[in-house]
Amino acid sequence: MSLSYAECTARERLALLLDAGSFHEWLPPSERLTSPHLAQLGVPCAFDDGVAIGRATLAGRTVFVAAQEGAFMGGGVGEVHGAKLVGLLQRALRDRPTAVLLLAESGGVRLHEANAGLIAVSEVMRSVLDVRAAGIPVITLIGGANGCFGGMGIVARCTDYIVMSDSGRLAMSGPEVIEASFGVEEFDSRDRALVWRTTGGKHRWLTGDCDELVEDDVQAFREAAICALSAAKPVTSALLETEHALLSARLRDMPPPSDDLDDAMALWQRLGVADAQRIPDIDVAAMHALRVATEAQK
Known part of the structure; x- marks a missing residue:
């Protein structure tokens, strides 16, 4: 029976995509590592700051993995969120797993932590390229309801291999950002068909921005990720x-x-x-x- 990737939470994707019971989380919610910026602004926090990171196996091979939670601030990247991603990638340089998987679902940098988030994204980009230079493939999976936009859209295109679903979206600027900047005549963010034609998985696959197009199904993503484990592309x-x-x-x-x-x-x-x-x-x-x-x- 197929199960929608888009409808799963970050941790549900980890449980279903990876080998059963193999995920070992680093800095889990019990550590209560939250954003100091959100607390100062009186904004509700999450005890994992919207991203789960850790080690697991996929088809019996060791992988490091990060899964962004789109339900928390749209998967936005802040200081702690970004630091967890950077730490995961830097540890990959030391421990040399078969690959690093990024289950990306993000609207980009959190406006609440703009400068800290921008710095974090730049550090993630540099770390991705360092991991690739070491011969360890970095694989991005995009199929969440929030898509992959902003800084994380750039990060995704810095990786070795991108798997997208038909319903996934990938771009630098989100539809709402384009409309706010240039007007609805330039881009109507409420026109869902237009949005998906412009940023969706089919378009990205046809234009070469995406390496594999799959159905919105967790098992399809798992099979594509397994195939991508040997997809290193030295920079x-x-x-x-x-x-x-x-x-x-x-x-x-x-x-x-x-x-x-x-x-x-x-x-x-x-x-x-x-x-x-x-x-x-x-x-x-x-x-x-x-x-x-x-x-x-x-």
């Missing part, structure tokens, strides 16, 4: 040049505004995807078949 000049070429091609292929198709659908057509209008309505299996057919025609 080399050749890899950076490939990324720059991808971004340059995206800018080149970005179509002008059209009354017939929105930007996402027009871009899919530029990428050679036939019947781009069908993409929002088809399932993941059909997406994979469509991609195979598209590649065969090139």
Whole structure:
């Protein structure tokens, strides 16, 4: 029986994704490690500051793992939250697990802890790159209801491998942020179809920002994570040049505004995807078949 990844809490995902009973949490809620900033502002705290970190096994192989809790402040990163992520990654350099898994669900930096959160995110990014440079793959799973935005969106793209569900979302700026900055005419955050076409798993997979697209199912995420355990991509000049070429091609292929198709659908057509209008309505299996057919025609 399938179980929705999006509907699970962070700890439910850990229990179901990893080998049964293997997760050993570091700094659990019993340690009562909370944000001093939130307490000073009179904002309710969480005893794990919205992220669970620890060691576990996946298919019998040792992994370090962090799971953000979207139900607490949207998974926002503050000083303690970020320090736990950094500590996990730095310990990976010492203990050398098979991989590090980031179960990302975050709206980005907490506005309550803006400067501390921004510094924390930059430290997480540096630590991710250090772990990758040591030959340990960092794998990001995105499928929570809050998506992966802001600083955590950047962190995700710094990792070796990204697995997303159709319902997952990944971007730098969230829909509400874009609308607040540029107006509803630029981006209507209430248009759910538009939001998912622009930031959703299908779009990210088609454009190369996501390595694997899966159904919103915990078992599907587990199987994809197991396959990704050997997906290390050493940070080399050749890899950076490939990324720059991808971004340059995206800018080149970005179509002008059209009354017939929105930007996402027009871009899919530029990428050679036939019947781009069908993409929002088809399932993941059909997406994979469509991609195979598209590649065969090139």
